[in-house]
Each structure stands twice: as C-alpha cells, then as structure tokens.
Amino acid sequence: MSSNRFISFIFLFFFFNGMSVFSKEKTPSRDEIAKELKSAIHLMREGKHDQSLIKCRRILRHAIFIKDNDLIASTYNTIGGNFDLFSNPEKSFFYYNKGLIYADKTNDSKLKNLLHNNLGNIYCFDKKEYQKGIAHYKKSLEYSAKANDSSQLVLTNLNIAWAYFDIQEFNQGHPYLQFVNKYQEKYGSGMTIVALNMLNALYYADKKENQKAEFYFNKAIQLGNAGSEKFDLALTHQEYAKFLKSNGQYQKAYENLTLYNSITDELDNEEQLNKAKTEGLNLEIEEYKREVEKIESEYKTQQEILQQEKTMARRKFIAVISIFLISIVLFYFYVQNSRLIQKNRLNGLRNKIQQNIINASLSGQEIERKKIAAFLHDNISALLSSAGLHLSVFNTKNQNPSDEIIKTIALLGEAHDKVRDLSHELIPALLVRFGLLYALEDLCEKNSNSTITFEFESNIDNQKRYPEDFEIKIYFIITELLNNIIKHSQATIGKVTLTENDTVLKIQVFDNGKGFDTNQFQLLEGFGINQIRARINAMKGNLTIDSKIDMGTIITIDVPISKT
Numbered sequence: 434m435s436s437n438r439f440i441s442f443i444f445l446f447f448f449f450n451g452m453s454v455f456s457k458e459k460t461p462s463r464d465e466i467a468k469e470l471k472s473a474i475h476l477m478r479e480g481k482h483d484q485s486l487i488k489c490r491r492i493l494r495h496a497i498f499i500k501d502n503d504l505i506a507s508t509y510n511t512i513g514g515n516f517d518l519f520s521n522p523e524k525s526f527f528y529y530n531k532g533l534i535y536a537d538k539t540n541d542s543k544l545k546n547l548l549h550n551n552l553g554n555i556y557c558f559d560k561k562e563y564q565k566g567i568a569h570y571k572k573s574l575e576y577s578a579k580a581n582d583s584s585q586l587v588l589t590n591l592n593i594a595w596a597y598f599d600i601q602e603f604n605q606g607h608p609y610l611q612f613v614n615k616y617q618e619k620y621g622s623g624m625t626i627v628a629l630n631m632l633n634a635l636y637y638a639d640k641k642e643n644q645k646a647e648f649y650f651n652k653a654i655q656l657g658n659a660g661s662e663k664f665d666l667a668l669t670h671q672e673y674a675k676f677l678k679s680n681g682q683y684q685k686a687y688e689n690l691t692l693y694n695s696i697t698d699e700l701d702n703e704e705q706l707n708k709a710k711t712e713g714l715n716l717e718i719e720e721y722k723r724e725v726e727k728i729e730s731e732y733k734t735q736q737e738i739l740q741q742e743k744t745m746a747r748r749k750f751i752a753v754i755s756i757f758l759i760s761i762v763l764f765y766f767y768v769q770n771s772r773l774i775q776k777n778r779l780n781g782l783r784n785k786i787q788q789n790i791i792n793a794s795l796s797g798q799e800i801e802r803k804k805i806a807a808f809l810h811d812n813i814s815a816l817l818s819s820a821g822l823h824l825s826v827f828n829t830k831n832q833n834p835s836d837e838i839i840k841t842i843a844l845l846g847e848a849h850d851k852v853r854d855l856s857h858e859l860i861p862a863l864l865v866r867f868g869l870l871y872a873l874e875d876l877c878e879k880n881s882n883s884t885i886t887f888e889f890e891s892n893i894d895n896q897k898r899y900p901e902d903f904e905i906k907i908y909f910i911i912t913e914l915l916n917n918i919i920k921h922s923q924a925t926i927g928k929v930t931l932t933e934n935d936t937v938l939k940i941q942v943f944d945n946g947k948g949f950d951t952n953q954f955q956l957l958e959g960f961g962i963n964q965i966r967a968r969i970n971a972m973k974g975n976l977t978i979d980s981k982i983d984m985g986t987i988i989t990i991d992v993p994i995s996k997t
Contacts, residue, residue: 466495466504474511482515489515506535506544513551522559529555543585546576550589557596567596583620587613591625594632603639610636627657627665631672638676646676667696861908869904870895870931873911877929880915885924887915891931899938903995906972907940910965914942914988917962922946922986933994940990948980 461469473488489512496504509532516524533548550573556566570593577585590609597606610632613621617629634649650673657666670693677686742764746757831838864872870891877887898904911929918927924946932939962978969976974992 460495460498463499463501463504466492466499466501470504470507470511473508474514477511477515477518480518482518485515486512502535502538503541503544506532506539506541506548508532509535510544510548510551517551517555522555526552526555526560542576542580543582546573546580546582546585546589549573549576550585550592553589553592553596557592557599563596563600567593570596583616584622587616587621588625591629591632595628598632598635601639603636606632607636623660624662625665627653627660627662627669630656631665631669634669634676635672638672638679643680650676663696663700667693667700670696864904864908865901868896868898869907870897872904872908873929873931876908876912876915877927880919880927885919885927887927887929889929893931893933900995903972906968907938907992910968910990911940911942913965918942918944918946918986922948924985936994938992938994940992942988942990943985945985948982948984948986950982951978951980 469488470492473485473492476482476485476488489508493505493508493512496508509528513525513528513532516522516528529548529551533545533552536544536548539545549569553566553569553573556562556569558566560566570589573589574586574593577589590612594606594609594613597603597609610629613625613629614633617626621629630649630653634646634653637643637645637649650669653669654666654673657663657669660666670689674686674689674693677683677689742760746753746760750757861872861875870893873891874889874895877889881887899907915927915929918924922944924944926945928941928943930941930943966976969990969992972992972995974990977989978986979989980986
C-alpha cells in the first residue's frame with residue numbers, strides 16, 4: 434500500500450512541478466500529443482509503469498492546455514490502466530472516473546465504452562459490488578453497439594455473464610453467455626476462450642448436467658495449459674475442484690485445488706516481483722532524472738564548444754591548419770573520455786537503483802508486518818474480547834441463556850484466537866516480549882519434526898536484548914534460511930549458532946543436506962539468497978556460503994550490532 438501511495442506522490446509531484454514551467458515550453462500539436470499518448474500506452478503494456486506515468490503527466494498538461502476532452506479522457510484512462518496493472522484498484526478507480534467525466538463531453542463511443550468496461554471490472558472483481566459493476570457493463574454494451582465494435586460487445590457480454598455467475602444468478606447471466614458462444618469464433622479473442630469454457634461449465638454444473646460440465650471444464654483446462662491465461666486457468670481449476678467435491682470425487686478435487694494453489698502462488702510471486710521492481714525504481718526516479726538531465730546538459734555544452742572551435746578553425750584554416758588538426762585529435766579523446774565518465778555515472782545510478790529495489794521491498798514488508806500485527810493485537814483482538822465479555826455477562830444474568838448467545842460467545846473466542854495467532858505469525862510475540870534469542874530457540878523447535886531436527890546454540894545470555902528493528906531483521910533472515918533448508922536441502926539435521934564478538938554478531942546456519950555447486954549460485958534465485966544478501970549489505974554486514982554436493986551447506990553472516 435505504501436509503495437502505491439509513493440507512486441501517486443511521484444506522479445502528482447511531476448504534474449504540478451511541470452505546470453510551473455509549462456509556459457516556457459512550446460505546446461505541441463494535437464497529432465504530436467496523440468502520438469506521445471500511444472507511446473505511453475505502449476510503455477504501460479510493456480510493464481514500464483514509471484515511464485508511462487511520466488509521459489502521461491506531460492501529455493495531460495498539454496491536453497488540458499489545448500482543452501481537448503478526448504485526449505484528457507484517454508490520458509486519465511491510461512493513468513488508471515497503469516495503476517490497474519500495478520494492482521492498485523483504488524487509484525485506477527479514481528482516474529477512470531476522472532476520465533469518464535471528460536469522455537461524457539465527447540462523442541467518442543469507443544472511449545466511453547472502454548471506461549465503463551474498466552469501471553465494471555473494478556466494481557465486480559475488486560470491490561465485489563456486482564450491481565454497480567453490471568450497470569457499467571450494460572452502459573459499455575450501449576456504447577459498443579453505437580461504435581459497431583463487435584469484439585468489445587463479445588468481451589463485455591462475457592464480463593456480464595461472469596458477474597452474474599459470481600453472484601449465483603445463472604439464469605440472468607445465461608443470455609449473455611449464449612451471445613458470446615454464438616459470436617466468439619468470429620469476433621472473440623483467444624485471451625477469453627479459457628474463461629468462456631469455464632463459464633459454460635459453471636452453467637451446466639448449476640443445471641446438474643454433469644457430463645456437459647465435465648466436458649467444458651476439461652476443455653478450459655486444456656486450452657489454459659496450451660495458452661498464457663494463467664489467471665483464468667487457475668480459476669478453472671478452483672471451480673472444477675468445487676464441482677468434483679460436490680460429486681464426491683475427492684481425489685480429483687484435491688488434485689485440481691493443488692494446481693490452483695500452485696498457479697496462484699506463481700502469479701502472486703510475479704506480482705510481488707513487479708511491485709518490488711517498480712517500487713525500487715520510483716524510489717530513485719527523481720534523483721535519476723536530475724542526474725540524466727545534468728549529464729545531457731554537460732554533453733550539449735561540450736558539443737557547443739566543439740562547434741565553436743570548429744567554426745573558428747575553419748576561419749583560420751589556411752594559417753593554423755596544423756594547430757587545428759592537433760586540436761581535433763585532442764578534443765576527440767576528450768569527448769570519448771567524457772562519454773566514458775557519463776556511462777560510468779549512469780551505471781552507478783542503475784546499480785544503486787537495483788540495490789534499493791530489494792531493500793525497499795523488504796523494509797516495506799517489515800513495516801507493514803508491524804502495522805498489521807499491532808492493529809490486529811491492539812484493536813481487533815481487544816474488540817473481540819470485549820464483545821465476548823459483554824455477551825458472557827449478559828448470559829450469566831439471563832436465567833434461560835439461548836443457544837445462539839452461547840454459540841456466538843464461542844465463535845467470538847475462536848475469532849479472537851485466530852486473530853491472535855495471525856498477529857503472532859506476522860511478528861512473533863516471543864520476539865517482541867523476550868527478545869531474539871528466545872524467539873530463535875522457539876523457531877528451531879517449531880520447525881523440527883520427524884524428518885528434520887533443528888538445534889539452537891548460543892554463548893550469549895538469553896536475557897540480552899538488541900534494538901527492536903535489529904532483532905526483527907535478524908529473526909526474519911534466519912527464518913528465510915531455515916525455510917530454504919526445509920524446502921531445498923533434503924537435510925535431516927539443521928543448526929543455528931549465534932556468537933557475539935565485541936560489536937559484531939556472528940550467525941552460522943548449517944545443514945547436512947544435498948548441498949549445491951556455488952559456481953552455479955546465480956541460477957539459484959528461487960532460494961531468496963539475493964534478498965538476504967541485499968538486507969545484510971544494507972546492515973553493513975557480510976555473508977559467505979560454503980556448500981559442497983552431498984556434504985551440506987554452511988552459511989555465515991557477520992553483522993555489526995545496531996545501537997539504535
């Protein structure tokens with residue numbers, strides 16, 4: 434959430450900062466602005482959201498100046514699309530509505546159709562306000578018909594059918610599904626074919642026509658495996674699992690649910706990686722922009738000097754030809770050296786941005802963990818306890834306590850326990866109350882089972898406390914290392930050792946597993962070592978890995994002990 438707010442701040446800062454210098458810039462023509470908007474849309478589709486937003490800021494400024502409602506609405510739609518693809522529905526919802534205000538002032542039916550369809554998606558798939566979403570979809574159908582946009586008609590009918598099916602109103606959604614079945618082959622998109630077959634399966638499952646439902650579920654899965662629509666494929670496995678369970682086919686239901694979880698995890702990982710990359714880049718984008726502008730300014734100055742010298746040399750060519758030739762040679766080397774310096778500076782900026790990508794993501798995760806854990810523990814848990822207490826008092830005063838009150842008290846207690854457990858998973862209570870050493874000893878015990886045993890050893894007094902942020906960072910670094918051992922090492926024994934030497938905390942994590950070739954370390958991105966190394970670098974520490982095939986792995990970390 435914090436990263437999404439920061440992107441909004443970057444966009445608004447660029448927008449209002451740019452307005453102050455607008456009067457100094459030459460206003461481009463409408464065709465030039467439209468061409469720039471196409472470029473911004475292309476960048477958005479490539480996942481370059483920061484670049485697209487910066488372009489949109491400049492486009493919007495010019496579009497407002499020339500009072501072109503079509504361009505303003507299209508730009509707001511593109512801004513909303515960037516936030517939509519970045520999984521920030523609230524921001525995209527705001528900009529889609531802004532776009533619709535300007536689109537309604539135009540005669541562009543395609544643009545109105547697009548904005549209404551986008552708002553329908555937000556209401557149905559993010560806000561779960563289906564009636565509002567369906568209303569926008571129906572508006573989209575009206576404008577698609579006016580624009581004679583057959584492909585959009587097919588897509589919007591599919592969305593309406595899906596929305597009705599989500600709220601179990603299959604009879605309401607069936608006419609729209611029939612429309613898609615009729616025209617999909619002629620006007621539909623290959624990106625919706627998996628969803629279409631899934632919806633047909635859901636309809637026949639509701640009508641208890643199990644043979645047809647089976648056919649369409651299997652067809653959707655077959656097309657999903659052959660294509661790239663992972664999200665629709667995941668939903669198909671989930672719905673198929675429900676169908677199989679309702680028909681007593683528990684083994685197949687479990688297999689499909691496992692496939693759903695696997696694909697969903699993959700999609701979640703891709704989304705988190707995109708967020709981390711975008712967040713890290715935006716953290717440095719203003720500094721990066723200033724540096725690039727400075728470098729370009731220096732380069733232009735050098736070119737101007739070169740031109741002046743060439744002009745002067747031409748005027749004195751006959752008299753000073755030998756001096757001119759020497760000057761040209763010297764200046765050539767000067768320019769090459771300047772370019773090399775510029776290239777090194779740019780590479781330094783890129784490396785700095787890449788380093789901050791991981792640190793920004795991990796720091797954001799820790800802040801959010803602490804906020805959520807504190808909120809659950811201090812607010813939600815307290816409210817549930819209070820509600821249960823009030824009901825208990827009421828129950829004791831009532832001579833004939835009702836079963837509903839007793840069940841409600843039990844449910845409140847269960848909810849309180851689950852909230853407390855979730856709070857402890859985010860930030861372990863043992864870590865907060867008793868410190869790092871007790872928490873690590875407990876962590877090793879919890880991760881031990883019949884397959885693997887973890888031991889904890891330390892020469893540090895268990896009562897010793899370090900600064901809270903330091904303890905949290907170390908705890909989650911070790912947690913990630915233990916997870917790697919459990920998932921990848923095939924070990925039977927693991928050991929965590931902590932020693933303190935002056936102002937340095939030394940951590941060793943050992944396992945007797947299968948090990949790996951450290952020469953192939955760059956291929957082991959899935960182990961999360963890169964994130965751990967970035968975090969340790971930010972703490973000014975060192976990480977070394979000693980691993981041999983079939984002989985296990987020892988990871989050693991030396992971290993300066995934080996005083997604050």
